[in-house]
Amino acid sequence: MFLQDLAFWVIAVVAVGAAVGVVVVRDLFRAALLLALVFVAVAGFFVLMSAEFLAVVQVLIYVGAISILFIFAVMLTQDVRQGNLPNRLQIPAVVLPALLLAAMVFTIFSTDWTPIPEPQRGLADLVQTQSVGPVENPALQRAGITDPAQQSEVQSAGLADLLLGKFVLPFEIVSVLLLAALIGALALARGRQGAG
Amino acid sequence: MSLEAMLIIAALLFCIGLYGALARSNVIAVLMSIELMFNGVNLTFVALARYVAPAAIQESIASVLTGQVFAVFVITVAAAEIALGLGIVFAMYRSNGTVDLTQVAEMRN
Amino acid sequence: MTLHDLYLVSPQVALAGLGILVILLDLCVRRKALVQGLAIIGLVAPVALGLAQFIDLEQSGVANLVPAASILSDSLAVDRFSLFVGLLVLIAAAVVFLSATDYLDRIDRHQGEFFGLALFAATGMTLLVGATDLITIYISLELTSLPLAALGAFLLTPKSSEAGMKFLIVGAISSAVMLYGMALIFGASGSVTLEGIAAAVNVSAGSGLPFGGYAMLLGVALVVVGFGFKLSAVPFQMWVPDVYEGGPTPVIAFLSVASKAAAFGLALRFFYQAFPGAELEWGVLLAVLAAASMTVGNLVAIAQYNIKRLLGYSTIAHAGYILIGVAAVAQDSATSGFAAIGPASVLFYLGAYTAANLVAFGAVTVIGSRIDSDRIDDYAGMVRRSPILAIALALALIALIGVPPTGVFIAKIYVFTAAFNGGLAWLVVLGVVNSVVSAYYYLRVLRVMFLQEPPTPLEKIPVSVSSQAALVIVGAAVIWLGVAPGPVLNAAEAAVAVLLGG
């Protein structure tokens, strides 16, 4: 557990520090790199929270795609880059998020979160950790799940099952959304009328 | 490591992102900050999924994955949003010749 | 996913498919009129499917076509409510497409993408009004916003890009904020479905806090930000005038009616189904937003010189009026027959407002594309340059004031009745005072068009047949809704039954 805590705090420091860097450094290129670092750190959190699949997705999409996009964008607009100057809204931009943060922190501490009850704790761990594919029997047995009904339940509780089952509609919508974003980006990239 | 710690880190990320979104003048930096906010949200989702009992936990153990599912969708949408956002940034860059939001304020009262 | 599930989402599938088809057709043919034609005629398919679902509803007698066993049961509802608003969206799309004719030569080469994106956005809207879980809501919301952002920047002119960028950034910030709120709601309730949230709120009621707890409270407050952005309610409205001014007019037309209708549908369903026991809390919040929207929208509109900006502020103001209906929860619904009047008035108002605003934007679209200006001063003597445009615009503006015999008049009566029923008499008074203020700026446009001399030499403004048809049909609808509102009223009342313990 100590190692876990240590890892958590290390990642936390890295994540927050890098995030602050993203919004503070003048050089956009460095900001983009720091952003990638934040993404990686968040992926680390995911791992810590047994969301391995998400961690993978995070790395693939955020670090692998989005960061690259940002870097491209930064480079393409290099010629007009006046640096990443702050605008004139510094005071409200600090005060308001700070207030919001205070509210969030207050909420986080004053809320009586319902913990996962003990009988299901183990199952939940298992389901979350093994979220990608079917859970293998040995793992089940290690977790002390012997009831066949429970076993099959756990086995059927995969992210993929959810995405194609209970959440199939948003899944389908996302596909349309991606298509729309693609087409939109393409259409915007076509250039001015007459110019191309 | 606890739920509260995790949530606070997430909230911090979110608010730092929010600050950046409000206070940076370069549109790319603003988009980056918005990504920070999404990451904060995702952390929150996953942490909640990890530590907080879903209402339907008695009926279906799979419901403990709901937060993660949400996070998956958020990541995807964020990607789409950034793709389109950068498209618009390029369009703006070409037509207005700048990526500085303080200079893109032609329309006002 | 069974065949029946597919049937349940068939209108949306048809819409998205139509979007793809239009883009493909654009790649294949040179005659751009065909693209437009397909986009318009193709809309028949989703409309027909929606009507089929409606008939199905009537015959089966169930409130929601989605059976509990369906895998869609957590995500989607196909009921009269979603069909009503969905149909409104589709009609708006059709009308916008029809009246866009005169505008299309500006986006000559990418009409396919233009219509395609609009159709994708429409898909999002139709899903939005049926969505019953937070994830679907979020995704649909994004599907509504993102294509519109792209469309906003579609002209690639400085103003247009600026409009698209503003829409995107403000939208992204508010959707991130909303998302955090959703996360909190999810955390507090342990559920993403509206039903589950409602159950959690009921369980936690009695804590003395609004919505039963701090997390839920903060969650709702932040979700309201996202909704407010879509509703263009104060204080989330700041993007509206700039985007309206810079965006392509047909897109703005679509944005101002369809997107708004969907957002109100969403807001109604969200609040009524997820927080049925907490009306007092969100009712007051929305009432305050309504008051602020009406007042700010109308006040600032007075100072506008650009017709699109003016209509932008007008849309903010009308968001305020409609919000009255959302906020007007029947105080004692058990005793009176007026339990449904709040949401029903919202639906009717949306219908009437859609008609009036479509006419206004239709006329502005044509005028703007012909005289290449949206300045109100350039509308001088419009009645001589094109009587039909002037009369149509005048009718729309009069309707927007809420003068009989137009639909918005009945709608206002209806909304105000609801407000009284909800104990919001002060809001009614504020609302009527705002109507007076609004008359001032609407009529200024009227005055310019009818009373000022046109520039010499007099240049007539040609209007395409399709635009004329759109203006005449929707203009007739504006009056029809004012003279014989019965059918639509009945439909609206039937539609909202599902929100109230349906």
Add this chain to the structure above:
Amino acid sequence: MLTGFSGLLTATVFLPAAGGLVILLAVRGDRNIRWAAALVALADLVLALAVFVVFDRSEDAARFQLVDRLFWISSDTVNASYFLGVDGLSVPLVLLTGLLGFCAVLASWHVNFRLKEYFFWLLLLQTAVMGVFTSLDLLLFFLFWELELVPMYLLIATWGTGRREYSAMKFLIFTILGGASMLVAVVAVFISPAAGTFDLVELLESGSWLAGSGGAVLPLAVLFWFFFAAFAIKLPTWPVHTWLPDAHTDAPTAASVMLAGVMLKMGGYGLLRINVGLFPEQVQLFAWALMALGVISVLYGAVVTIRQTDLKRLIAYSSVSHMGLVLVGIASVGVATGEVTATGLNGAAMQLFTHGTITGLLFLGVGLIYERTHTRHIPDLGGLANRMPLVTVAFLIAGFASLGLPGLSGFVSEILVFFGAFAAFSWPTVLAVLGIILAAGYILWMLQRTMFGPRREQYDHLSDANFVEAVPLVLMVAAIVIVGVYPAVLTDVFDLGLEPLVSAINQTASLSPVAGR
């Protein structure tokens, strides 16, 4: 529930609008347009006369007659009907509208641009006013009430003179403000569980909707004042009268005639029909306030009138003064002891009719003068009596009627108002009576300086009214004289409409603690 469909009222109400539409779409040529409009208006006058004649005055006749009722909006929550009908209160006003509508069309003979539109709006206006007087459904009433806005606005702003756009906008804002206030009240009445209907007849006759103020969503007193605000603006009463002088001054003749002649009457009609009819208790309770406003309007209007140098402004302010009498008449219900009688209300109703004809005639006269001399500035006028004897005579008669000369209609309404109000508020009534001295002052001063005085050379070429111009003058003079000589022709009809209101008031007074005042 009253049902039926006789069609006469529907025809009366919609004939002008329909005719206007036909003119707009189908008639070509200035001459034809004018005659077509005149024909339509004449036909409507005949219909209005028919309504007046057909109306059954016998003892056991129904209170509301010639009912036209169709279902309009029927949903689970909102129910409203297309419901027209007349009672004794509205019948004379329908006639007045028909009469003035016709005169207004004839007074528009010289309008020379955008004729079609002009007559369309004018005729639409007539439909709106007719609708207000005949609607028996609150929602329909409000609909017609608002329908008049745009036509009037455009008539003033397009065909007016001077600062016409400013005046038109002012008119509009005030009227909309009033409408807004009424809208609140209409909706509140409807939503009140004890009412739950827009059906005026039901509301008037059941009276039960008032039982217990808990039955309304707003206190009845508040509703009363919301309604009152709308009608007071229209009437107009001090201090919300300031739109009237501007609107009148800058409106074209026909619009002035309609505005002063019938549209102000909508305010008075509303007060009688709704404030008195639906709020028998409140109107008694607040009679003192009505009286105060009325007396202030009478005196204030008269005093300001004296200072006016613009002919139309002068008449406009005199209207403020004269319409104040309507309030004074209505305040007669505030008697401290004893039964309320219909005298004061009848006076108020009569004042509506008589002021309509008198001021209509005055504006016609001013129109003719302005058309010929191109000025309304009183110091620039004078000596017109020689050149325009017919106009002078009409103007004189209108002026005399306006200052309450017996034998002409104004006297009847004034004396009825005073008779009625004195019983309730003696000293304020005496103050209001003093207004007639002021009236004599400004009317005679105006006559002296416009019509009389030495001949002026620049006016030597002026001609008297021609046939088309003379017809409305003669009609109005006839109306003024007939009513003045034999007022029972109207008062008997008004009584039929007012008696039920009075008995309702007496009934509530005997039931409620107010009676003890």
Add this chain to the structure above:
Amino acid sequence: MVAEGLVWAIFLLPLASFLVISLVIRPFFNRYAILSGLLLILCLSVSFLLSIYVLWQHNQGATLDYAPHRWLDLGPATIDLGLLMDPVTAVMLVVVTGVSLMVQIYSLGYMKGDAGFCRYYAYMSLFSASMLGLVLSSNVVQLYAFWELVGISSYLLIGFWHHRPAAAAAAKKAFIVTRVGDVGFLIAIIYLFFRADDFAAAGLNALHIPDIWQAAQPVAAGGAGILAGIALVWVCLGIFAAAAGKSGQFPLHTWLPDAMEGPTPVSALIHAATMVAAGVFLVARFFPVFQESQQAMTVVALVGAFTALMAATMGLVMNDIKRVLAYSTISQLGYMMAALGLGAFGPALFHLFTHAFFKALLFLGSGSVNHATGTFNMRYMGGLARYMPWTYAMMLIGALSLVGVAPLAGFWSKDEILASAWLTGGPLAANARLLVFAMLVLAVVLTAIYSFRMIFLTFHGNFRGGGQHEIADARLTPSPAPDSVSEEVHLAESPRVMVAPMLFLAFATVVVGYLVNPQWVKSFLGIPKHWITEYVSAALPYGHPVLPDFSFGMALISTVLAVSGIGVAALLYLVRRPASSAPTADPLERAGLVHTLLSQKYYLDALYDDLVARRWFYARLVAAVDRLDRILDSFVDLLGRETSRAGRVVSLAQTGQVQLYGTIIVLGSIIILAVYLFAGAGG
């Protein structure tokens, strides 16, 4: 029994004449304008004959009770159109139709060739009809209606030459000043209606005049006792206010001299004989009510007497012959009022009767003079006796009658009033009665002086140039000559059509005193002693003070006073006058301040017009209210301006800076949160 229709015809014939002239002759036969005059004369002749017939019948004891016709039903009371045929009415009918007939005949000549000939006769018809309607009315509202119609006819006739600004202004002034009084009447009527329920309880109609009489009588005297105490006083004073306005009683007399701007026959008929007497008639009509209030009677008597005296003083210094006559009229009306106040009902009406004839005669005479000289200004007359002997003779008769010299009509009637004042005094307290008497007696002297000043200035001495000379003089001064002055001077007797009516009136002036009211014999030509005073007194169903018999002492005193007055006038204007060189000089001017005060009419006109009307009312009150109106108006504009300014201010936030928009969103959400949290924490 006289058929009701015949009585109505007296009123309806002139009305018909009005309608025919205005609707037929004026529009279609204006070229034959003379028709209008003939028509009215015809109608009036018939009316006159009918009036005499009615009077005769009534005197024979015929009952003339006619049921009224409902005009307007007002619940407890009704407004009726009815005929109140009592002796007062019968006498008034004869006076009005008779004098009117004469004036109309005279007008044929006087108005000949005037462009407004038809209009003139139309107005005259209207006036005659209204005046007849007034005296016939049985309902108080009906009476008020005709009262106002008479006023408007007077307005129209004073302003007949409307192109003359002075005439138009005088007409307006006449109407407004009388209306001030009318308001009192109206309020009295309103008060009566207010008591209608009480009336109805006693079976009376609150607006029916005989019923009002009854209501005013105490129950003990067989009345209804409804009107009593202070209410009774106020009702009386209200009615008296109107009477004072119409009859030119102080302080509402100022309009009457100005009213002389109208054509002279109009002055003769309306402002001498009939309309101005309507005030007296009104008080007489309500005499049974007045009688019950000592206060009201005292007021009436004092005001009447004071008016008689004050008007006479002003008559002394006027140069305009018609104005002299006008003040004389006011003065004489004062006598009548005073008589009524003294309870001398019969003498008052008798004086009204005689005054109508001799004052009409004097006015017609002044018109005749004007016809010859082109002016009314006596300073430019003189010596006319030579040129117009008939006119001179008749004016002399009129003047003597006015002064009250022995055998003429004026003597008899005035004498009765003085005798009443001295001997009985009716309900008045003794000192009030003596005051009244003193003023009346003093006025007799003044009457003699001004009357003969007029005669001497006009007819004696040398001719001073007439209108021509006046216009020439006016050119030397900044103020132009009045519009009524004309250059045409033809010193000759007036045409016969003008002289004949004067002859008739002069004849009446001589004989009428005997014909209707022989006092010192038992009967004259079968007419009983005190016939008219007793006859009219019979109109009072509730009794009246006893009338004194003829008193030689009083007759002697008044004659001496009159003759001495004439002597003074002769001294001033006959004996000393020719010595003065300036033709326009007046010996009275030597009175200095007193003369100024009198010729400025005690500055009452100035007080009313300049101070009250202009400075206080118009410049202060009206201006202040007008300013208030502007403020109200600007308040509306201000509201509009501020609203749009608020809009602009709010719109300043729209800077175009997109992140500001985001900031505002966040701010908004934080505010929402804060409110929720506080509200939540608070409960």
